[in-house]
Amino acid sequence: MKPNPKAMLKRYIPILLAVVFAGNTVFAQQDSAKLKQITNEVMLHSKCYQWLNYLSTRIGGRISGSPQAAAAVEYTHQLMDSMGADSVYLQACMVPRWIRGEKESAKILTNNAGEYNVAICALGGSIATPAGGVTAEVIEVHEFAELKKLGAAGVKGKIVFYNHPFDETFVNTFNAYGGTFMFRYMGAVEAAKYGAVGTILRSLGNETDNYPHTGVMTYKDSVTQIPGCAISTMGADQLSRLLKTDPKLRVHFEMGCYTMPDVKSYNVIAELKGTEHPEEIITVGGHLDSWDLAQGANDDGAGAVQSLEILRTFRALGIKPKRTVRIIMFMNEENGGRGAKQYAEEAKQKHEKHIAAMESDAGGETPLGFGLDGTDAQRNAILKWKGLLLPYGLYDFTSTEGGADIDKLKDQGALLLGLEPDSQRYFDLHHTAQDTFDKINKRELELGAASMSMMIYLISQYGL
Numbered sequence: 001m002k003p004n005p006k007a008m009l010k011r012y013i014p015i016l017l018a019v020v021f022a023g024n025t026v027f028a029q030q031d032s033a034k035l036k037q038i039t040n041e042v043m044l045h046s047k048c049y050q051w052l053n054y055l056s057t058r059i060g061g062r063i064s065g066s067p068q069a070a071a072a073v074e075y076t077h078q079l080m081d082s083m084g085a086d087s088v089y090l091q092a093c094m095v096p097r098w099i100r101g102e103k104e105s106a107k108i109l110t111n112n113a114g115e116y117n118v119a120i121c122a123l124g125g126s127i128a129t130p131a132g133g134v135t136a137e138v139i140e141v142h143e144f145a146e147l148k149k150l151g152a153a154g155v156k157g158k159i160v161f162y163n164h165p166f167d168e169t170f171v172n173t174f175n176a177y178g179g180t181f182m183f184r185y186m187g188a189v190e191a192a193k194y195g196a197v198g199t200i201l202r203s204l205g206n207e208t209d210n211y212p213h214t215g216v217m218t219y220k221d222s223v224t225q226i227p228g229c230a231i232s233t234m235g236a237d238q239l240s241r242l243l244k245t246d247p248k249l250r251v252h253f254e255m256g257c258y259t260m261p262d263v264k265s266y267n268v269i270a271e272l273k274g275t276e277h278p279e280e281i282i283t284v285g286g287h288l289d290s291w292d293l294a295q296g297a298n299d300d301g302a303g304a305v306q307s308l309e310i311l312r313t314f315r316a317l318g319i320k321p322k323r324t325v326r327i328i329m330f331m332n333e334e335n336g337g338r339g340a341k342q343y344a345e346e347a348k349q350k351h352e353k354h355i356a357a358m359e360s361d362a363g364g365e366t367p368l369g370f371g372l373d374g375t376d377a378q379r380n381a382i383l384k385w386k387g388l389l390l391p392y393g394l395y396d397f398t399s400t401e402g403g404a405d406i407d408k409l410k411d412q413g414a415l416l417l418g419l420e421p422d423s424q425r426y427f428d429l430h431h432t433a434q435d436t437f438d439k440i441n442k443r444e445l446e447l448g449a450a451s452m453s454m455m456i457y458l459i460s461q462y463g464l
Contacts, residue, residue, distance in 0.1 A: 028387075028388070031385075031388055031458070032388055035389075035392070035457070035458075037317060038313060038319075038453050038454050039392060039450045039453075039454065041313050042309060042313055042446050042449050042450040042453060043443075043447075043450060045316065046309055046312075046313075046446045046449060047308075047309065047312055048305040048306055048308065048445060048446060048449050049305075049440070049445055049446065051305040051308060052297060052301050052302060052305045052364075052437060052440060052445065054075065055076075055296075055297075055301045055304070055305065056295035056296065056301050056436065056437035057295060057437050059071045059072050059075065060295050060296075061290055061292040061293065061294055061295055061296050062288060062289050062290045063098070063290065063291060063334070063335075064096060064097070064289045064331060064332040064335060064336065064338075065095050065096060065097030065098075065262070065265060066097075066292070069095075069265060069288070070265070072288050072289075072329075073090070073266050073288065073329070073331070076268045076288065076304065076308065076329045077090065077268050080268065080270035080308070080311065080327070083311050083312050084315055085270035085271055085272060085311060085315075085327075086272055087270070087273075088268075088269070088270045088271075089269055090266040090268060090269070091267040091339075091343060091346065092265075092266055092342075093264075093265060093266065093267065093331060093338045093339050093341075093342035094262045094264055094265075094338060095262060095263060095264075095265045095289075095331060095332040095336060095338045096125075096259065096262055096332070096335055096336050097259065097262060097263050098124055098125055098258075098260075099257060099259070099260065100121075100122055100256075100257050100292055101122075101128065101255070101257045101258060102256045104121055104122055104229060104253065104254065104255045104256075105117070105120070105133075105253065105254050106118050106119075106120040106200075106229070106231070106235075106251060106252065106254070107251070108238070108239055108242060108249060108250075108251055109135070109249060109250045109251065110242055110246050111246050111248055111249060112245070112246055113242065113246070116238065116242075118231055118232070118235035118238065118239065119210050119211070119212050119232040119234075119235055120200070120212050120229045120230060120232075120235070121212040121213075121214045121229060121293060122214065122227070122228070122229050122255045122257045123188075123201065123214060123215060123217040123228045123229060123230055124214055124215060124216045124217065124291065124335045125216055125217050125218065125219070126227050126228045126255065127219075127225050127226075127227050127258075128227065128255050128257050128258055129198070129227045129253060129255045132254075133252055133253055133255075134197055134252070134253055134254075135250055135252040136157060136159045136198065136250060136251070137157075137158045137159070137248060137249070137250050138158060138159045138160075138161050138243060138249065138250065139159070139160055139161065140161045140163050140243055141162060141163070142162075142163055142164050143164070144182075144183075144186075147160065147190055147191065150194070152194045154194075155194035155195055155196050156194060157197060158196055159196065159197060159198045159253075160187070160191035160198075160199045160200070161199075161200045161202075161231075161236075161240075162183040162187050162199065162200070162201045162202060163202045163236055163239075164179075164180050164183055165180075165202065166179075166180060166204070166427070167179055168206065172399075173206060173423040173424065173426060173427050174362065174401070174423055174426075176427075177204055177427060180202075180204045183201055183202075184204060184216075184217055185215075185216065185217055185218055186217075186218065187199045187201055187217065187228060188217055188218075188219065188225070188226050188227075188228040189219060189223050191226065192223050192224045192225070192226045193223055197226055198226050198227045198228070198253065199226065199227075199229070200228075200229055200230075200231050200239070200251065200253070201229070201230045201231065202230075202231060202233060202236035203230045203231065203232055203233050203432075204230075204430070205427040205430060206424075206428065207427070208233045208237065209428075210232045210234045210235070211232055211433055212229075212230045212232045212235070212432070213230050213430060213431040213432050214230060214291050214292075214293055214431045214432075215230070215291070215334075215431045216334060216335040216336075227253075227255055229253055229255060239251070265331045265332065265339070266331060266339075267328055267329060267330055267339045267342065268288065268329035269326055269327070269329075270311055270327045271325070271326050271327075272311070272314060272321055272324065272325045272326075273324055274321055274322055274323040274324040274325075274460070275320050275321070275322055277323045277463065278323070278324050279324075280324065280353055281324045281325075281326060281347075281352055281353060281354045281355065282321075282323055282324065282325050282354075282357070282358070282456060282459055282460055283326045283327075283328055283343075283354060283356075283357040283358070283409070284310060284325065284326070284327055284328070284357070284358040284360075284452060284456055285303070285304070285307045285326075285327060285328035285329060285330055285358075285359060285405065286300045286301075286302070286304035286305075286306065286307050286330070286361055286405075287300045287303065287304065287330040287331070287332075287334070287339070287361060288300075288304050288330065288331055289330075289331055289332050289335075290334065290435070291334055291435075293432060293433045293435070294432065294433045294434060294435040294436050295436045295437055296435060297364075297435055297436055297437045297439060297440050298363045298364055298426070298429050298435050298440065299361070299363065299429070299430055299431065299435055300333070300360070300361045301437075302360065302363060302364030302440065302448070303359065303360030303361045303362075303364075303419070304329055305445075306445065306448050306452055307327050307328070307329070307360060307452065308327060308329075309446075310325070310327060310452055310453045310456055311327045313449075313453050319457065321456075321461070322460055322463075323355065323459070323460045323463060325456060325460055328343065328405075330405040333361070333404055333405050337405070339405065340404065340405040341408065343405075344408035344409055344412070347409070347412060353412075353413070354409050354413065355413070355415065355459070355463060355464050356414055356415045356416075356417060356459050356464060357403075357409045357410075357414045357415070358370075358403075358406070358417040358418070358455065358456065359403025359405050359417075359418055359419070360403075360418075360419040360448060360452060361403050361418070362418065362420060362421050362423065362426065363421050363426040363429075364421065364440050364441070364444055364445040364448060365421040365422045365423070365424075365425060365426065365441070365448075366393070366421055366444045366447060367393065367394060367420065367421050367422075367444075367447055367448045367451040368394065368395065368420050368421065368422055369389075369394050369396030369398075369399075369420045370382070370394070370396075370397055370399075370417045370418060370419060370420055370451075370455065371397075371399030371400060371402060371416075371417065371418035371419075371420055372397055372399070372400065372402075372416070373400045373401065373402040373407075373410060373415070373416035373417075373418075374410070374414070374415035374416060377464075378415035378464050381415075381462075381463075381464045382417070382455075382459075382464075383397060385455075385458050388454075388458070389454065389455075392447075392451060394451055396420055399418065399420055401418045401420075402416025402417060402418045403416065415464055417455065419448055419451065419452055421444075
């Protein structure tokens with residue numbers, strides 16, 4: 001009797017499917033057990049909170065080019081060496097050296113209600129005010145379009161006050177930040193086009209308090225440089241109220257910041273060589289530099305030590321990744337991104353194959369998931385693990401944000417992943433004097449490190 005292929009296929013399909021599903025179940029059980037082992041190791045034996053304490057309280061704010069940034073490079077290099085990575089090395093890059101100088105001061109000079117001192121801080125990269133400071137009338141705007149409409153006739157000789165509050169309807173506060181960032185970065189350029197003598201920016205945050213937020217700004221060679229500062233949200237509300245009753249009031253502010261020539265700094269890199277596909281590279285990191293107003297604990301000391309914890313955990317558990325894992329402490333994310341550019345350029349020159357890049361730069365709060373920026377195939381490869389990650393509170397994969405230090409690797413084919421912590425408190429601390437170690441919750445920090453470790457493990461085992 002001649003065999004009937006269709007009949008045989010029909011007969012054996014259920015058996016084949018049963019074998020496949022049984023295999024998948026076994027793999028899922030093995031993966032689940034491994035993820036539990038990784039999480040237990042982090043939650044019971046993690047050193048990331050201890051490392052962050054040293055980085056924050058012993059070294060302190062680590063603005064690029066500073067002695068503190070250099071100390072952070074040395075400290076993390078020693079940590080990586082002590083954990084026995086396959087290789088540890090420094091990657092040189094030239095970084096800007098901006099110095100804040102003496103503490104800034106400002107006061108509102110009304111014509112009918114006296115003077116009011118208000119809290120300000122210079123924006124990163126700003127020039128100083130002239131000797132004796134800047135004193136001028138103030139024009140309040142909420143959008144660049146208003147500035148353009150006023151033109152030189154309404155702006156020349158005045159201080160432009162950008163008063164654009166966060167949109168509180170966004171649940172994810174990073175979306176609100178995205179709607180205000182351009183006023184900090186481009187505010188001085190746009191105001192100077194119309195003859196302004198300075199800018200005051202409403203601090204970029206949710207909370208109404210008296211802590212001004214710094215952050216990077218820029219200039220253009222073709223436009224006159226004017227000083228730019230941020231005013232606390234409380235001060236911004238006060239200035240706006242007073243302007244309504246006294247449109248001719250003036251503001252006086254003084255800043256002594258300055259820029260020195262670029263200096264050499266470094267990315268700090270540790271590598272675990274892949275056992276089966278060493279040519280496929282997975283990077284994970286945070287940025288080592290911070291602003292100078294505080295300790296840089298949340299932004300981004302947390303992300304740096306969480307990344308270091310992956311190395312410690314893999315070594316402690318004897319995990320040998322099938323694909324190469326690189327842990328990177330990026331330098332100069334805050335005011336230039338020079339470390340990220342250097343890493344991406346060298347990777348391209350060496351024709352390296354990056355399949356994924358992860359960054360933690362959204363704070364040390366409770367992790368909720370990961371942002372995914374890549375192709376549909378890459379995203380789907382990650383999403384098939386949702387069931388494994390859900391027991392650890394990782395459910396949100398809707399964001400498409402990766403991270404500023406890894407975004408250039410997307411052009412080289414890498415999927416970008418950004419750890420997504422709860423964002424509700426992040427901008428209370430962001431770039432302010434409040435970003436200190438005491439604001440960090442040990443358990444939340446470790447949960448983030450565990451989440452990153454699990455994801456890096458899965459990608460290193462199965463690829464994308």
